[in-house]
Amino acid sequence: SHTAIQPIIIGDNAQAMRAAASLYEQGLWVPAIRPPTVPPGTARLRITLSAAHSHDDLACLLDALNRLEND
Numbered sequence: 445s446h447t448a449i450q451p452i453i454i455g456d457n458a459q460a461m462r463a464a465a466s467l468y469e470q471g472l473w474v475p476a477i478r479p480p481t482v483p484p485g486t487a488r489l490r491i492t493l494s495a496a497h498s499h500d501d502l503a504c505l506l507d508a509l510n511r512l513e514n515d
Contacts, residue, residue, distance in 0.1 A: 450491040451477075452509070460487035463512050470508050 445451065454460040461478045464476035467489075478487045491505070 448493045450493060452491065454487050454489060454490040455485055457487045460489060463489055466512060467508055470504075472505060472508055474505075 454463060454476075455493045457476075460476040460478060464474055474489050476487060476490055477490045482488060493502075
């Protein structure tokens, strides 16, 4: 996406909720968006970027997302 909102489609509702909870425990607020807001089977994480985020903030987010992928 070329916008400030970057979706990461997970698919499964429970898995998206677990991912959001794991990120929250690491100090990152990345909400899970589930049906009926999005179509069934397309639950996702909603990353919202802003100019207030530093390069360190983005590096922290990327590290946390990579850890999720490996769990």
